[in-house]
Structure formats: structure tokens, C-alpha cells
Amino acid sequence: xxxxxxxxxxxxxxxxxxxxxxxxxxxxxxxxxxxxxxxxxxxxxxxxxxxxxxxxxxxxxxxxxxxxxxxxxxxxxxxxxxxxxxxxxxxxxxxxxxxxxxxxxxxxxxxxxxxxxxxxxxxxxxxxxxxxxxxxxxxxxxxxxxxxxxxxxxxxxxxxxxxxxxxxxxxxxxxxxxxxxxxxxxxxxxxxxxxxxxxxxxxxxxxxxxxxxxxxxxxxxxxxxxxxxxxxxxxxxxxxxxxxxxxxxxxxxxxxxxxxxxxxxxxxxxxxxxxxxxxxxxxxxxxxxxxxxxxxxxxxxxxxxxxxxxxxxxxxxxxxxxxxxxxxxxxxxxxxxxxxxxxxxxxxxxxxxxx
Ligand code: KG4
Ligand code: ZN
Numbered sequence: 001x002x003x004x005x006x007x008x009x010x011x012x013x014x015x016x017x018x019x020x021x022x023x024x025x026x027x028x029x030x031x032x033x034x035x036x037x038x039x040x041x042x043x044x045x046x047x048x049x050x051x052x053x054x055x056x057x058x059x060x061x062x063x064x065x066x067x068x069x070x071x072x073x074x075x076x077x078x079x080x081x082x083x084x085x086x087x088x089x090x091x092x093x094x095x096x097x098x099x100x101x102x103x104x105x106x107x108x109x110x111x112x113x114x115x116x117x118x119x120x121x122x123x124x125x126x127x128x129x130x131x132x133x134x135x136x137x138x139x140x141x142x143x144x145x146x147x148x149x150x151x152x153x154x155x156x157x158x159x160x161x162x163x164x165x166x167x168x169x170x171x172x173x174x175x176x177x178x179x180x181x182x183x184x185x186x187x188x189x190x191x192x193x194x195x196x197x198x199x200x201x202x203x204x205x206x207x208x209x210x211x212x213x214x215x216x217x218x219x220x221x222x223x224x225x226x227x228x229x230x231x232x233x234x235x236x237x238x239x240x241x242x243x244x245x246x247x248x249x250x251x252x253x254x255x256x257x258x259x260x261x262x263x264x265x266x267x268x269x270x271x272x273x274x275x276x277x278x279x280x281x282x283x284x285x286x287x288x289x290x291x292x293x294x295x296x297x298x299x300x301x302x303x304x305x306x307x308x309x310x311x312x313x314x315x316x317x318x319x320x321x322x323x324x325x326x327x328x329x330x331x332x333x334x335x336x337x338x339x340x341x342x343x344x345x346x347x348x349x350x351x352x353x354x355x
Pocket of ligand 1: 150192193
């Protein structure tokens with residue numbers, strides 16, 4: 001099965017082609033590829049949004065409209081396949097920004113209609129967590145998933161392909177959003193997570209600031225990052241008042257902020273393992289690209305005999321590969337009808353999937 005995956009829920013226009021036959025050859029060790037992805041293109045809108053310090057939804061939709069056709073074309077050329085060979089078009093139906101989702105849904109419907117093949121609108125966060133199965137095909141359900149992106153932070157028990165139980169989630173900002181906002185306050189750019197990570201690596205005084213680890217003194221698996229953000233802002237204001245807010249100071253605050261976020265996530269995942277007894281943990285979404293988070297989780301491996309699965313870096317942030325692969329898994333279970341409906345779900349819980 002050859003599946004075209006389209007992702008446009010936020011600020012990346014991303015397209016990929018998944019070929020199940022290639023995946024089979026990979027599992028036999030007779031393909032030069034690592035997985036079934038034969039074409040993979042990501043157009044990032046960072047330069048459009050960076051001057052605003054965050055994603056501007058209207059600009060995002062316009063850019064998706066302008067780029068989507070070229071991104072699909074590039075992906076087809078990279079894979080050296082004709083569009084006539086495609087069996088299914090999977091696209092992100094939600095959650096995400098309404099305008100971007102509409103662009104993806106409309107493009108998918110038009111493209112698939114022209115070819116007489118079905119479309120399948122998939123859940124963005126489910127796609128993020130299934131990126132781990134794309135990278136590790138032997139990974140079995142059930143597994144705990146930490147989904148940490150710019151829009152969501154949640155701890156989920158993935159019971160089967162279509163059954164997810166949310167064990168905890170952020171009561172305010174998502175982890176990625178908090179990192180982005182801290183980076184904005186520190187004036188180190190957008191998108192903040194990766195830049196904050198780089199800045200933290202340059203810290204020469206790791207003890208200079210200590211921020212509270214949010215929600216770790218309370219039971220349960222919910223998360224909250226707004227208090228941490230306020231602590232960060234207070235520290236910045238105090239340093240500015242003292243005229244000591246320089247490059248060194250930025251790096252030291254970035255270190256302390258990142259440490260507090262990642263340590264909190266580690267403590268919550270440790271609890272999730274203890275609470276569920278499940279020792280397989282997938283970490284997905286843009287923040288899973290963070291090296292400190294990966295290091296911290298590796299410390300839990302030995303103690304809990306837990307297995308951690310991180311998708312490869314290019315499948316951590318928004319991408320079309322995860323959408324194409326999820327489309328393949330869902331269609332293998334139940335082949336979608338051809339209805340070419342333009343349908344998006346900007347707010348859609350993982351607990352309410354209906355394919
Ligand atoms: O999954 P994603 O690409 O888009 C959403 O669905 O939101 O996640 C984007 C988020 C942003 O907040 C970005 O700052 C964060 O992932 N991010 C990182 C890193 N790379 C991206 N956070 C921490 N460390 C990174 N290396
Ligand atoms: Zn995402």
C-alpha cells in the first residue's frame with residue numbers, strides 16, 4: 001500500500017509517502033531505507049512567524065495554501081513514484097489550527113478525488129505517538145506515551161491502535177509552549193525549544209538559578225507550567241534591574257528553566273510507570289527531540305527496567321511520515337470509504353477517536 005501523508009495543523013507544511021512493501025523489505029534487512037518512508041518533505045514557516053515570537057494562524061493558513069502543492073510535488077519526485085500509484089491520502093484532521101487543517105483537508109480531498117482513491121483524516125497526536133511504531137515496528141501495545149509538543153502535553157496509556165486513556169495533561173501551557181515563551185522572554189528567538197536547549201548547553205553556572213518543579217509535590221499525573229513561567233519572568237526582571245541580564249545570564253536561566261521542565265516530566269513518567277505497571281514508554285512530539293529529556297529518561301531505564309522509545313529526530317517535530325504511517329495502520333484495519341468530505345476537528349480528544 002502506498003500512502004501519501006499530509007500534515008498542516010500548525011506551522012509546518014509536511015508531506016511524506018509510506019510504502020508498506022518497502023517497510024517489509026526493511027524488516028527483512030534487504031532495503032537501504034530504515035523504514036517504509038520513501039519520500040519526506042517539510043516546509044517550515046519559522047521565518048514567517050519568528051518576528052512575531054509565535055505562530056500567527058492567518059499567516060500560517062496562507063503559507064500552507066501557497067506551499068502545499070510544491071511540497072507534494074517534491075515528495076513525489078524524491079520517491080520517484082507517479083501519483084497514479086498512490087492508494088490512499090491521509091491528512092491531519094485535528095487537533096490544530098482551523099485554517100491550516102482546512103488547507104490540508106481540501107488539498108487531500110481534491111487530490112484523492114482526481115485519482116479516485118479514498119482520503120482518511122487522522123488525529124495529530126495519535127500520529128505523533130505512532131511515529132515511534134514507525135521507527136520500532138516491534139513495539140507492542142500497551143505502552144505509556146508522553147506527548148509533549150507546542151500545543152499539547154499529556155501522558156497517555158496507549159491500549160491499542162484506537163484506544164487511548166489520558167492519565168494526565170497540562171492544566172495550562174503545553175511543555176513546548178512554555179519553552180517557547182521562556183525563549184521569547186530571554187530574547188533568544190523562535191521556535192524556542194531547540195534554541196533554549198542550545199543556550200542551556202552554554203551555561204557556565206548551572207547553580208545560579210533554581211526554578212520550582214511544577215506539580216511534583218501534588219499527587220497525580222497532571223502538569224502545569226504557568227508558575228514556572230512566572231518564576232522565570234521574575235528572575236529576568238530582577239537581573240535586568242541589577243543590570244546583570246547579559247548573555248551569560250540568559251544561558252544560566254535557560255539551563256535552569258529547561259532543567260525544571262525536563263525534571264518534572266521525568267518525575268511524572270516515573271509515577272506513570274509505578275501507577276500503571278507498564279514499562280514501555282514512548283516519548284513523542286516536538287519536545288521529545290530534547291537531548292536532556294532523553295538523557296534523564298535513560299536514567300529511569302535501569303531502575304525500572306523500562307524501555308524508552310523515541311522516534312528519530314525528523315519524526316519528532318511535525319512531519320508527514322507519521323500521518324502517512326498512521327493512515328496505513330488504520331486503513332489496514334478498515335479500508336476507508338470514498339466520500340471526499342472536507343472535514344476538520346480543531347479540538348479533538350485522543351479518547352474520542354472514531355474512524
Ligand atoms: O510537535 P511539534 O513540532 O508541533 C506541535 O504539534 O506543536 O512541537 C513543536 C514544539 C515547539 O514548542 C518547540 O519549541 C518544541 O516542540 N521543540 C523542542 C525541541 N525541538 C522542538 N523543545 C525542546 N527541545 C528541542 N530540541
Ligand atoms: Zn505536533
